[in-house]
Amino acid sequence: MNAMTPQTWIAVGRITDIPRRGARIVKAPGGDIAVFRTGNDEVYALRDRCPHGNGPLSNGIVHDRRVTCPLHGMVFDLTNGETVGPDTCRAQTIAARVVAGVIELANPLYAENASA
Amino acid sequence: MSKERLVVVGNGMAGIRTLEELLARAPDRYDITVFGAEPHPNYNRIMLSPVLAGEKSFEQIVLNGRDWYESHGITLHTGDRVMGIDRAAKTVTSISGRTVPYDKLLLAIGSNPVILPIPGKDLPGVVGFRDLSDVEAMVAAAKSGTHAVVIGGGLLGLEAANGLAVNGMEVTVLHLMGTLMERQLDEAAGYLLQAELESRGIKIITKAQTEAIVGDDKVEKVRLADGRELDADLVVMAVGIRANAELGKLAGLEVNRGIVVDDHMVTSDPDVLAVGECVEHRGVTYGLVAPLWDMAKACADHLARIGGPGYTGTVSATRLKVTGVELFSAGSFGDAGTEDIVFRDGARGVYKRLVLRENRIVGTVLYGDTKDGSWYFQLLKDEEDVSDLRDTLIFGQGAGVVEQDPFAAVAALPDNADICGCNGVNKGTIVAAIREKGCCTLDDVRTHTKASASCGGCTGLVEKLLAYTLGDGYQAQTGDKPMCKCTHLTHDEVRRLILIDKLKSIPAVMQALEWTTPEGCASCRPALNYYLMCAWPGEYKDDNQSRFINERVHANIQKDGTYSVVPRMWGGLTNAAELRAIADVVEKFAIPTVKVTGGQRIDLLGVKKEDLPAVWADLNKAGMVSGHAYGKALRTVKTCVGSEWCRFGTQASMSMGVKLEKMTWGTWTPHKVKLAVSGCPRNCAEATVKDFGVVAVDSGWELHVGGNGGLHVRATDFLMKVDTEEEVMEVCGAFLQLYREEARYLERTAPWVERVGIDYVRARMEDLEIREALYHRFLASQRFEQIDPWAERASGAVDNHEFAPLATLATLAAE
Numbered sequence: 018m019n020a021m022t023p024q025t026w027i028a029v030g031r032i033t034d035i036p037r038r039g040a041r042i043v044k045a046p047g048g049d050i051a052v053f054r055t056g057n058d059e060v061y062a063l064r065d066r067c068p069h070g071n072g073p074l075s076n077g078i079v080h081d082r083r084v085t086c087p088l089h090g091m092v093f094d095l096t097n098g099e100t101v102g103p104d105t106c107r108a109q110t111i112a113a114r115v116v117a118g119v120i121e122l123a124n125p126l127y128a129e130n131a132s133a
Numbered sequence: 134m135s136k137e138r139l140v141v142v143g144n145g146m147a148g149i150r151t152l153e154e155l156l157a158r159a160p161d162r163y164d165i166t167v168f169g170a171e172p173h174p175n176y177n178r179i180m181l182s183p184v185l186a187g188e189k190s191f192e193q194i195v196l197n198g199r200d201w202y203e204s205h206g207i208t209l210h211t212g213d214r215v216m217g218i219d220r221a222a223k224t225v226t227s228i229s230g231r232t233v234p235y236d237k238l239l240l241a242i243g244s245n246p247v248i249l250p251i252p253g254k255d256l257p258g259v260v261g262f263r264d265l266s267d268v269e270a271m272v273a274a275a276k277s278g279t280h281a282v283v284i285g286g287g288l289l290g291l292e293a294a295n296g297l298a299v300n301g302m303e304v305t306v307l308h309l310m311g312t313l314m315e316r317q318l319d320e321a322a323g324y325l326l327q328a329e330l331e332s333r334g335i336k337i338i339t340k341a342q343t344e345a346i347v348g349d350d351k352v353e354k355v356r357l358a359d360g361r362e363l364d365a366d367l368v369v370m371a372v373g374i375r376a377n378a379e380l381g382k383l384a385g386l387e388v389n390r391g392i393v394v395d396d397h398m399v400t401s402d403p404d405v406l407a408v409g410e411c412v413e414h415r416g417v418t419y420g421l422v423a424p425l426w427d428m429a430k431a432c433a434d435h436l437a438r439i440g441g442p443g444y445t446g447t448v449s450a451t452r453l454k455v456t457g458v459e460l461f462s463a464g465s466f467g468d469a470g471t472e473d474i475v476f477r478d479g480a481r482g483v484y485k486r487l488v489l490r491e492n493r494i495v496g497t498v499l500y501g502d503t504k505d506g507s508w509y510f511q512l513l514k515d516e517e518d519v520s521d522l523r524d525t526l527i528f529g530q531g532a533g534v535v536e537q538d539p540f541a542a543v544a545a546l547p548d549n550a551d552i553c554g555c556n557g558v559n560k561g562t563i564v565a566a567i568r569e570k571g572c573c574t575l576d577d578v579r580t581h582t583k584a585s586a587s588c589g590g591c592t593g594l595v596e597k598l599l600a601y602t603l604g605d606g607y608q609a610q611t612g613d614k615p616m617c618k619c620t621h622l623t624h625d626e627v628r629r630l631i632l633i634d635k636l637k638s639i640p641a642v643m644q645a646l647e648w649t650t651p652e653g654c655a656s657c658r659p660a661l662n663y664y665l666m667c668a669w670p671g672e673y674k675d676d677n678q679s680r681f682i683n684e685r686v687h688a689n690i691q692k693d694g695t696y697s698v699v700p701r702m703w704g705g706l707t708n709a710a711e712l713r714a715i716a717d718v719v720e721k722f723a724i725p726t727v728k729v730t731g732g733q734r735i736d737l738l739g740v741k742k743e744d745l746p747a748v749w750a751d752l753n754k755a756g757m758v759s760g761h762a763y764g765k766a767l768r769t770v771k772t773c774v775g776s777e778w779c780r781f782g783t784q785a786s787m788s789m790g791v792k793l794e795k796m797t798w799g800t801w802t803p804h805k806v807k808l809a810v811s812g813c814p815r816n817c818a819e820a821t822v823k824d825f826g827v828v829a830v831d832s833g834w835e836l837h838v839g840g841n842g843g844l845h846v847r848a849t850d851f852l853m854k855v856d857t858e859e860e861v862m863e864v865c866g867a868f869l870q871l872y873r874e875e876a877r878y879l880e881r882t883a884p885w886v887e888r889v890g891i892d893y894v895r896a897r898m899e900d901l902e903i904r905e906a907l908y909h910r911f912l913a914s915q916r917f918e919q920i921d922p923w924a925e926r927a928s929g930a931v932d933n934h935e936f937a938p939l940a941t942l943a944t945l946a947a948e
Contacts, residue, residue: 027942030940034939036677036678036934039934041937041938043941044938044940044941044942045941056651056652070190071190076686077682078658078681078682080652081652085655090655092655
């Protein structure tokens, strides 16, 4: 597997492994990744760490395409990691897709390097 | 037209606030470059104390992140100290060698801590308390050393001492004067403060003259003039600050104690301005935050070429930022020709003093109860004649007038009254945000104005301003506000409609009641889940994804993302087998903290999420089940030993407590519920601050409801007296069911009983038909709720996905 190209995708599980409006973590180098499944079976991934107070976003309540952090209640847009409202704070996103029921994440090492 | 170039030296609160004010006035006038000596973006320096105390993270006190600079086209050089100004060439040069030209130069370089000229002052381990690197040094020292000595018992020194004590150090404060914070406090308030700090384990030595700091290659001891020596791994110098005027002096500007400026913040060079703690204005230098805001406005007016009134000086008030200590001080006291009005409440530790001269307030010290601080401060600043108020003045703004109109207090404040001292936001700004920006909640106001966004001390005032400004609009929000922004219906309306329309799922509720969002939000979903569960026991299927994480994983999330585990101990009783099992679990899973709780349980803190099922399995094996310490649920039944052991006990409180807990455990309620049973009126189980308290008397049992400890302590209301244990059980079940069915989600019994009135509750409990029906419904729903959630999950059959990662990509690191 070529880890250094953006086209590298890694299968991490089936979409049915995550409850609707729920999340699970993928342990990865550089920190846990929270993989979310919305009520409409869309899948998104964020670093499992709220940039505001380090809350584990995977433990938040998912509503629409949003998640509310369990520690201090900040609400993040799953599609771009930005907080809802004017507060400026952004959770790191990781590209995710579903292929034939299998969730794939963009190679997290690549994502980490690209954002640096 | 090319823009003028503005260079700002100093990336602190004064400089950046000036830029914010300037951008609000003339967003496109200047090309702006900012130099900061610290490597961080702009942060709230006055909140360093909460950072040291671990109450806030650095991220939480950042005022403007780097994106703010980018979005305003500001060039930011952090970690790059400006070393020189060439006023002839109109350039500044930084330590990294950058030379940047300016048309206007703004100096906002703050102040430096005063370092006493004593032997040993340069030893490693001696720090000031000025910036984040000092805080980091202190936190690091707290990890490795045990003894800290803080030199200086002023505002900064005491905040540092408290923070270090919170970090586990043994702290001694050395103060030269006889009274702590003698510039802000009188002796009485200083005494109360000293007693409070000493009760927290901080040692305080007043009239202490520091002679030397002793040590070979780092700090080891501090020696006083009287020969005493104190062990020290860390010495914090907090004896004062001195305006940082060095750069101005080098550049040949007029410098006295600070860089001298006029009312428009212009130095002796018309193209060089200065603001903040580095300046001297009309012979005065400042070390508090409020003057910065006024200076920033005057300076921005000048830079934007708006002929503002200029800066005329600031009268400052002080609040100590030590959690649990309320202290407010403003103006002066102890001068000749003044009169005092003093109020003391020994039991509550309250001391209030107003200093009057010719019927005008010239100073105030408030300890223990500071809610009238801003009012007094405003009267002081306005030099208002208080003759008419004098009789009730000391009791605060509420006394005498507020009976008829709860908003008279805020209505009476002028627009320039500072509501939020931390962020310098006045009433006018808040009211404008409400009227013009459409802010209608506390959060809106926080977002738009930053008022109440730092220490939160002014939250009540901001809420009153909202209510006052919005009138009926806000009434609708406080009295019967909609559940959340997803609906216009109130909690009570939603509950009624769930029953009337026979709505039995969250999507059904949202559809029938026309929710404005597709799936609700993190606030209405848990409420709906509870209402449905309460309305349709056994029929409604609990939606785990609508529960807060604690209830989802049946443990309490901690600030580091680990969890705490509290096994149930019926009535607070345990035995050798349970304790042995707990001890084994603690060792097996290396659980870092074991704590006895206020509710007579044992709390295991710092359990990793993935370990939870295994921890529970081991506890289950010893017969223990979930203590629901994480839920809006029955938490604990606290008991005293009662007549089984106690010489004074009149009834068997332990067995009564066990019976109550066996009946009530597992129930879900609008908010947490705590019970207690005391075996005699001495009430050792503290039953009169519980949601349902039972106190034994010779002839039976007294039942009390609607109490709680916590932030707003409320003693219970007496409900009724009953004769038998069976009646205690029945009233308890019926009361809890009434609460379950009628209180709003997240409303505890105390505010609920206050809202509906104890007479209403008592009438329900005295009507035997109603009571029996409630009791019956309670027991019926318990049939579905008394299932140990730990055993279900320890078996691996339920919600396994919550505890196991989806995948582990650790091997990828090798690629």
